[in-house]
Amino acid sequence: xxxxxxxxxxxxxxxxxxxxxxxxxxxxxxxxxxxxxxxxxxxxxxxxxxxxxxxxxxxxxxxxxxxxxxxxxxxxxxxxxxxxxxxxxxxxxxxxxxxxxxxxxxxxxxxxxxxxxxxxxxxxxxxxxxxxxxxxxxxxxxxxxxxxxxxxxxxxxxxxxxxxxxxxxxxxxxxxxxxxxxxxxxxxxxxxxxxxxxxxxxxxxxxxxxxxxxxxxxxxxxxxxxxxxxxxxxxxxxxxxxxxxxxxxxxxxxxxxxxxxxxxxxxxxxxxxxxxxxxxxxxxxxxxxxxxxxxxxxxxxxxxxxxxxxxxxxxxxxxxxxxxxxxxxxxxxxxxxxxxxxxxxxxxxxxxxxxxxxxxxxxxxxxxxxxxxxxxxxxxxxxxxxxxxxxxxxxxxxxxxxxxxxxxxxxxxxxxxxxxxxxxxxxxxxxxxxxxxxxxxxxxxxxxxxxxxxxxxxxxxxxxxxxxxxxxxxxxxxxxxxxxxxxxxxxxxxxxxxxxxxxxxxxxxxxxxxxxxxxxxxxxxxxxxxxxxxxxxxxxxxxxxxxxxxxxxxxxxxxxxxxxxxxxxxxxxxxxxxxxxxxxxxxxxxxxxxxxxxxxxxxxxxxxxxxxxxxxxxxxxxxxxxxxxxx
Numbered sequence: 341x342x343x344x345x346x347x348x349x350x351x352x353x354x355x356x357x358x359x360x361x362x363x364x365x366x367x368x369x370x371x372x373x374x375x376x377x378x379x380x381x382x383x384x385x386x387x388x389x390x391x392x393x394x395x396x397x398x399x400x401x402x403x404x405x406x407x408x409x410x411x412x413x414x415x416x417x418x419x420x421x422x423x424x425x426x427x428x429x430x431x432x433x434x435x436x437x438x439x440x441x442x443x444x445x446x447x448x449x450x451x452x453x454x455x456x457x458x459x460x461x462x463x464x465x466x467x468x469x470x471x472x473x474x475x476x477x478x479x480x481x482x483x484x485x486x487x488x489x490x491x492x493x494x495x496x497x498x499x500x501x502x503x504x505x506x507x508x509x510x511x512x513x514x515x516x517x518x519x520x521x522x523x524x525x526x527x528x529x530x531x532x533x534x535x536x537x538x539x540x541x542x543x544x545x546x547x548x549x550x551x552x553x554x555x556x557x558x559x560x561x562x563x564x565x566x567x568x569x570x571x572x573x574x575x576x577x578x579x580x581x582x583x584x585x586x587x588x589x590x591x592x593x594x595x596x597x598x599x600x601x602x603x604x605x606x607x608x609x610x611x612x613x614x615x616x617x618x619x620x621x622x623x624x625x626x627x628x629x630x631x632x633x634x635x636x637x638x639x640x641x642x643x644x645x646x647x648x649x650x651x652x653x654x655x656x657x658x659x660x661x662x663x664x665x666x667x668x669x670x671x672x673x674x675x676x677x678x679x680x681x682x683x684x685x686x687x688x689x690x691x692x693x694x695x696x697x698x699x700x701x702x703x704x705x706x707x708x709x710x711x712x713x714x715x716x717x718x719x720x721x722x723x724x725x726x727x728x729x730x731x732x733x734x735x736x737x738x739x740x741x742x743x744x745x746x747x748x749x750x751x752x753x754x755x756x757x758x759x760x761x762x763x764x765x766x767x768x769x770x771x772x773x774x775x776x777x778x779x780x781x782x783x784x785x786x787x788x789x790x791x792x793x794x795x796x797x798x799x800x801x802x803x804x805x806x807x808x809x810x811x812x813x814x815x816x817x818x819x820x821x822x823x824x825x826x827x828x829x830x831x832x833x834x835x836x837x838x839x840x841x842x843x844x845x846x847x848x849x850x851x852x853x854x855x856x857x858x859x860x861x862x863x864x865x866x867x868x869x870x871x872x873x874x875x876x877x878x879x880x881x882x883x884x885x886x887x888x889x890x891x892x893x894x895x896x897x898x899x900x901x902x903x904x905x906x907x908x909x910x911x912x913x914x915x916x917x918x919x920x921x922x923x924x925x926x927x928x929x930x931x932x933x934x935x936x937x938x939x940x941x942x943x944x945x946x947x948x949x950x951x952x953x954x955x956x957x958x959x960x961x962x963x964x965x966x967x968x969x970x971x
Contacts, residue, residue, distance in 0.1 A: 351383045352420060356427045360402075361443055364436070366460045373443030374461070375401050377423040377433040378470055391499070391686035392465055392475035393426050394434040395419075396458055396486040398533070400442045401435035407480035407504065410674060411651045411667040422675070429679050430687070432470055436461060438486065440572070441537075448537075450530075450576045451485060451511070455593040458490025466497035476500040476682050480648045481619075481777070488626075489594035491605050500685035502610040502678055505617050505648050509625035511595040512586050512880065515618065519896060520873030520880070521844060521923040522581050522934065525618060527560075529778040530577045534570040545569040555782055555797065555921055559934045581924070584873075584933030586880035597622075598629050606635040608685045614645040615704065615868070616655040616785050618777040620899035624829075627729055637694065640729055641670065642701040642902065644721055646785050647777030650674060656773045656786020658865065659716040660704060669723055670700055670969065697725035700969055703827060704867075705851065705904030711858040719787065719865065721904070723969035730828040730900075733965045739817065739911070740955045741948045747815040747913055747956070754950040761811045761917075763843060765925045765939040768918035769812060770798035773866050775899050776922060783921050790850060790864040790914070797921055805864065806914065813915040813946060816852060824905045825966060828959030830868055832896040834915065835952035840942035841885040841930035842875045846919045847896040849956065850912035851905055864912065870898035871923050875930060885930045891945075891952060900959075913956050917944055 350358050357380040363371035379386040399405070401419060409416040423433040439457055440448025466473045475497050477487040484506025491498060508515050516523060528551070535546050549566035559581065560566075560574075567573045583589055591599055609630065613623035620642075627640045644660045645652045651665040651674070663669055671677040684693040700723060707720020726732065739747045743756040770792060776785030782797050790806045792799035807814040832847040847870050853863035872894045875883035886892075905911055918925060927936035948954050 351380065352377070352424055354382055355380055356424045357383070357385055358420065358423070364461055364464050366439075366457055370439060370446035372436055372439060372445070372457060372461065373401065374434060374436040377420070377427050379427055379430075388470070389472040390430060390432045390470060391472055391682070392432040392434055393682060394436070394461070394465065394475050394477050395479040395483050396436045396438055396454065396461065396490075397479065397483045398438040398441040398448070399482070401437050405480075407648050409651060411665050425675055426679065426682075429683070431682065434465060447572050449572065451489070451508075451594050452592060453594075454486045454489035455493050458486055459493040459495045462490060462495030462497055471497075473497050474499045474686055476502070476686050478502040478504070478678060480504040481506045485594070488597045492593045492597060492600040494603065494605050498605050498607055500608045500681065502681060503626075504612045504650075505614070505619050505623070507597060507611075507619075507622060507626055508595050509598045509622040509629065510590070512590040514621035514625070516580050516595070517584075518923065519871040520584065520876040521871045521926070523618070524921045524924055525776060525778040526577060526580055528780065528782055530567050530573045532778070532780070534567045534573045538570050542569040551782060552797065558924065559936065561935075578934065581934035582932065585883055597626060601629040604630060606633055608637040608681070610639050610641065610681060612641040612643075612650070614643040614647070614650070615702070615899075615901050616645060616775050616787065617647045618775055618785070619647070620775055624729060624900055631728075638698065639696060640699045640701075641666070644702045644704050654714075654716055654786075656784065656788045657716050658719045658787035659707070659712050659714070660702070660719060660721045661707065663722055664702060669971070697727070697969070699726040699729050699731075700724070701726070701827070701902050703825060703902045703904055703966065705906060706823075709853055709856060709858075709906075717853075717859070717863055717865070724966050725969045726965070726967065730959060731961050731965045734828050734959045734961050736957050737960050738955045738957050739913070740953050741813075741815040741913065741915075741946070743948055745815055747817045747911060752948045752950055752953055756949040758945040758947040758949075759813050760943060760945045761813065763811050763917035763928070763942045763944050765918070765927050767800070768798060768920035768925050769806060769809060769846070769916050770796050771919050771922040772796050772806060774869050774919075774922055779921075787865050787867075790848075790866055807864070809916075811916055811918075814912060815915075816910045816912045819854065819908050819910055820905055821907065823907050824911070825903070825961050826905065826958050827902040827961045827965075829900045830870075830898045830959070831957040832870065832898065832913070832955070833957070834894050834896065834954040835891055835947040836894055837889060837891045837945045837947075838874065838886050838942050839888050840928035840940055842873070842926060843886070843928050843942040843944055844871055844873050844917045844923075844926040845894055845896065845944070845946075846871045846916045847898060847956070848914040848919075849898060849901070850914060851903060852910035852912045854908050867903050868898040868901045869919060870896040871919060872896045873926060891947060911958075915946055917942065
């Protein structure tokens with residue numbers, strides 16, 4: 341690939357120089373703006389061939405990166421500060437603006453250009469006179485998606501990867517859609533990113549839109565959305581929203597890493613995410629799908645944070661304490677962690693990296709349960725290490741729902757009547773936290789008491805618990821006689837029926853604190869949740885309407901988790917048919933996805949008798965499996 345002007349050299353320090361806006365030509369002639377950082381001496385480039393580190397981002401290669409923050413820092417580092425750190429460690433560093441973003445040419449179409457563009461950039465990189473032919477990749481979120489996309493094409497020179505909170509295993513099941521429903525973080529992301537793009541008039545128009553009002557009149561359509569001022573954003577958003585069936589459009593490189601597991605590069609990879617992140621499933625699926633080859637060493641890190649907030653002590657209204665941050669607990673710093681990784685696999689330097697635990701995970705829970713000085717619930721937690729995921733020795737236990745509202749290992753009575761409720765799309769259950777990202781200013785992720793509040797979009801009865809709603813079914817265990825630690829995948833199986841041609845069912849796992857001085861009504865802490873759109877109950881490829889009155893089984897797979905349910909707490913399962921605005925609303929009409937303008941109230945039933953037992957399967961681990969992380 342050709343390198344064309346304009347580009348310019350800029351001295352960052354006596355020992356670091358950057359060539360800005362090197363325009364790298366892609367196979368279709370579009371040029372992507374690329375900054376190249378290299379060692380210097382007295383302000384002049386030091387010639388020589390070096391291993392390289394590359395990050396491709398839609399967020400501005402010269403912008404401050406929110407992901408580059410260490411414990412004790414008030415604001416994140418600029419990308420050039422990170423580049424200086426790695427250049428001084430003996431690397432060339434490459435940051436590139438994705439197609440159609442910032443200084444790069446072309447039209448931005450979210451996710452689908454990243455494989456070919458990444459591959460072409462890799463081909464250019466290894467041909468440069470300053471490259472020794474080997475490079476590693478790094479980056480958070482979208483910059484993890486770009487890594488996964490380019491790696492699926494096996495580019496020359498790729499030697500190792502650090503994928504932080506991203507890299508679609510299957511975007512249909514995590515990241516864009518989930519259980520057949522559309523993740524509305526894609527709508528808030530489009531709005532927030534469109535504000536920073538386009539001409540001055542377009543930006544002003546988007547900023548003038550009332551996004552909260554727009555969320556009350558979904559679904560959107562062409563020219564009738566808050567991002568209509570940036571048509572390319574509206575186009576890809578509506579395409580994602582309306583692509584309900586798992587067809588070939590979802591199997592495209594960049595969205596479907598699991599389709600490339602067999603041929604994926606056999607290079608060392610770090611996979612990192614967190615329990616309140618939107619990419620838990622992608623990260624864990626990628627770990628399982630890529631495991632099993634000595635030529636591809638993997639390390640998995642799962643923290644308790646929100647998306648990319650690896651050095652935070654809290655998520656939402658929940659505090660995990662000083663043990664939670666990555667820095668100071670798992671590693672000295674995120675910078676030093678990556679340097680050690682790159683030193684080992686790009687320079688063959690013998691260090692401690694190869695001997696590190698394969699799995700490092702934070703198990704939430706075990707705190708005091710008191711309100712801390714910042715007003716958050718002290719949920720606590722600690723890091724463990726393991727040799728694999730799920731943890732060896734995991735026992736999978738089924739807990740069944742019962743007519744009296746209990747949740748227990750005993751199977752239900754033979755003649756138990758079903759639970760019946762009405763789901764009204766015009767009055768959906770409001771989202772109160774969860775594994776979310778990019779939701780501001782409409783919603784936010786994390787752990788919260790499952791209670792309506794003005795801070796949560798769609799709350800009509802502030803102060804009331806969600807369980808008070810007629811369309812929320814709650815099932816609780818008795819207070820636990822001993823603590824129970826749940827670490828691993830969660831599966832909910834429901835026997836259901838509906839009088840509508842289509843509807844949704846949702847499931848939420850909750851850690852119920854008993855009443856205390858700080859929380860006199862107790863505290864219902866959301867741990868994980870999931871959804872299933874019933875038209876896809878038999879096949880993701882071929883939606884089928886529901887036959888009125890037919891009883892059928894649906895399987896909901898909330899994200900995996902790691903939580904210690906303390907003695908005296910209750911384990912709760914909430915079942916409903918909406919979780920908005922985390923997921924789009926099902927109008928119950930079997931209308932084409934993203935186009936349903938008419939709604940119907942669905943009368944939904946959940947069965948709990950001996951022949952149709954609805955249950956949640958929990959991965960329970962004993963003390964011997966919970967090996968504390970050694971540093």
